[in-house]
Amino acid sequence: MEPTRSSDAGSGNSGTYTPEIAESIRFEEEIQSLMRENTMHPGLEPPPVGGGGSSFTALLGLPANQAVELLHEPESEESPAVAIASASGGEMWRFRLRDPKALTLPSGCSPTFPSNAALVERAARLSVFATEDSPEAASVPSHSGDRSTKPKAEPADSDSQPICPIPGERPQRPAKRKEADKGNKVKGPAKKTKSAEEGSAKGAEENTSGSGEKLPYVHVRARRGQATDSHSLAERARREKINARMKLLQELVPGCSKISGTALVLDEIINHVQSLQRQVEVLSMRLAAVNPRIDFSGLDSFLSAECGRVTVGDGRCGGGMEQSAWMEATAVNEGRRQQQQIWHVDSVHPHPTPSVWERVDSPHLFINPGTSLFGYDPSNSVASLHSNQLKTEL
Amino acid sequence: MNRKNSNKSRNPNKPTLAFYFLRALACINKKTSMASYNQRSGTIKRAAYASMALAAGPKRAWSRAVLCRVLWWGSSRLHGFPTRRRPRAFFHRRVRVADPKLREPSKADVLRRLVPGAKAMDLSRLLEETAHYIQYLRAQVLLMQNVVGSVSD
Numbered sequence: 438m439e440p441t442r443s444s445d446a447g448s449g450n451s452g453t454y455t456p457e458i459a460e461s462i463r464f465e466e467e468i469q470s471l472m473r474e475n476t477m478h479p480g481l482e483p484p485p486v487g488g489g490g491s492s493f494t495a496l497l498g499l500p501a502n503q504a505v506e507l508l509h510e511p512e513s514e515e516s517p518a519v520a521i522a523s524a525s526g527g528e529m530w531r532f533r534l535r536d537p538k539a540l541t542l543p544s545g546c547s548p549t550f551p552s553n554a555a556l557v558e559r560a561a562r563l564s565v566f567a568t569e570d571s572p573e574a575a576s577v578p579s580h581s582g583d584r585s586t587k588p589k590a591e592p593a594d595s596d597s598q599p600i601c602p603i604p605g606e607r608p609q610r611p612a613k614r615k616e617a618d619k620g621n622k623v624k625g626p627a628k629k630t631k632s633a634e635e636g637s638a639k640g641a642e643e644n645t646s647g648s649g650e651k652l653p654y655v656h657v658r659a660r661r662g663q664a665t666d667s668h669s670l671a672e673r674a675r676r677e678k679i680n681a682r683m684k685l686l687q688e689l690v691p692g693c694s695k696i697s698g699t700a701l702v703l704d705e706i707i708n709h710v711q712s713l714q715r716q717v718e719v720l721s722m723r724l725a726a727v728n729p730r731i732d733f734s735g736l737d738s739f740l741s742a743e744c745g746r747v748t749v750g751d752g753r754c755g756g757g758m759e760q761s762a763w764m765e766a767t768a769v770n771e772g773r774r775q776q777q778q779i780w781h782v783d784s785v786h787p788h789p790t791p792s793v794w795e796r797v798d799s800p801h802l803f804i805n806p807g808t809s810l811f812g813y814d815p816s817n818s819v820a821s822l823h824s825n826q827l828k829t830e831l
Numbered sequence: 832m833n834r835k836n837s838n839k840s841r842n843p844n845k846p847t848l849a850f851y852f853l854r855a856l857a858c859i860n861k862k863t864s865m866a867s868y869n870q871r872s873g874t875i876k877r878a879a880y881a882s883m884a885l886a887a888g889p890k891r892a893w894s895r896a897v898l899c900r901v902l903w904w905g906s907s908r909l910h911g912f913p914t915r916r917r918p919r920a921f922f923h924r925r926v927r928v929a930d931p932k933l934r935e936p937s938k939a940d941v942l943r944r945l946v947p948g949a950k951a952m953d954l955s956r957l958l959e960e961t962a963h964y965i966q967y968l969r970a971q972v973l974l975m976q977n978v979v980g981s982v983s984d
Contacts, residue, residue: 707942
């Protein structure tokens with residue numbers, strides 16, 4: 438399905454999209470070569486992409502779905518490049534990790550080169566894969582941006598690559614790439630980019646806020662036409678964080694993924710939270726009406742019988758220490774001992790038993806899975822906490 | 832680091848939730864069978880939130896706030912009237928609205944009012960807490976529906 442789809446798109450839009458796809462493919466190739474750390478190929482050029490549909494279909498042969506994604510992304514331009522660019526850096530990286538071989542394009546094709554800036558922008562908008570930032574991914578847009586500084590008329594020197602060399606463009610790109618690569622890994626990448634940005638007439642650089650997991654600094658790159666001072670960079674990073682969280686929330690709330698626009702999404706989220714809270718209230722009313730009829734005798738025995746091993750030891754699980762500490766912090770009149778036991782119980786629960794969840798038929802069912810799982814202090818020390826609370830609330 | 836926080840701990844521990852809630856229900860059933868219907872329903876609602884917060888753990892801000900609220904209510908009832916404010920009240924901070932283009936301030940404020948303990952948070956933290964809160968709310972609602980469904984059959 439996907440190859441046909443892509444071929445349709447290719448045949449229908451060969452005039453307009455193949456250059457962009459060529460750019461993206463070339464971009465991927467750059468990433469791949471960059472990741473290979475090919476110092477032996479100083480003049481490594483990205484493979485040329487055929488101007489027609491032939492190379493396109495050849496490309497399709499290898500990473501069919503990925504090519505499709507590459508295809509579809511240039512069509513959809515509604516996402517703000519700021520958010521996408523940061524994602525695309527990691528996505529490019531992911532793409533390379535997934536299938537580096539697939540990036541190899543057939544050599545000997547006539548090159549068609551649109552501007553580097555367009556390629557970089559396309560690459561910036563490729564939000565194909567899961568966002569996974571990496572330092573190299575951040576370095577990729579850096580070198581592509583540096584590439585853009587080179588005039589396109591420069592002839593290609595290197596012919597030593599297995600990939601077909603491209604006449605025109607980047608002879609010194611690998612050098613720049615290494616520089617940018619190192620620069621990215623070192624602490625002051627923003628300055629480097631900024632100077633490159635200001636130096637280039639038409640530099641479309643991407644905005645990648647590198648992951649905080651691998652690098653000590655958040656490497657944010659200024660986009661074309663945007664301010665590059667530290668305030669706007671920090672604000673851009675913050676905005677990207679917020680956008681990422683909003684995306685997560687959109688997935689969580691049903692029916693929110695179709696809505697575009699932050700205000701409407703927030704409306705939906707608010708409605709959802711309100712409806713959930715109302716549901717809790719309604720259900721509690723129903724439970725109150727039904728409660729006298731519940732036979733909790735079995736459950737009582739279960740609750741009191743779960744006095745297996747008392748795991749007072751905090752080393753039981755990592756959260757135990759924290760939880761007991763937290764219970765100390767939230768000191769209440771009911772009794773700290775009980776609260777601590779609550780949290781120790783919580784830390785003891787190792788494996789969830791989904792069967793317990795689904796089969797809330799009778800209280801007796803809980804005894805069986807519970808005996809193996811739960812173990813805490815004997816008697817009603819834990820249960821009495823709730824009873825104390827609830828008694829006082831009458 | 833932010834990625835780590837947002838990726839892990841995404842699934843509420845349902846058996847824990849069920850355990851706490853059913854235990855609370857058992858206690859309610861035992862102790863307050865003579866109480867009025869409204870009082871019982873309010874109690875059950877508080878027990879639901881308390882069990883939700885207990886299952887969530889102390890790492891979430893909303894669970895801490897919920898438990899503080901529940902226990903404070905209990906203590907205030909015990910002592911007759913609330914003599915002191917909620918312990919987190921003095922943690923209020925001014926929240927900057929740095930980017931009004933993203934959303935109107937009113938919506939975030941409404942969300943802050945809805946999600947417990949989210950009053951003094953910036954937007955990204957607020958969104959994260961909302962996500963966890965929604966997850967646990969949904970789990971709690973499912974549990975209660977199951978209980979009601981099983982009992983009424």
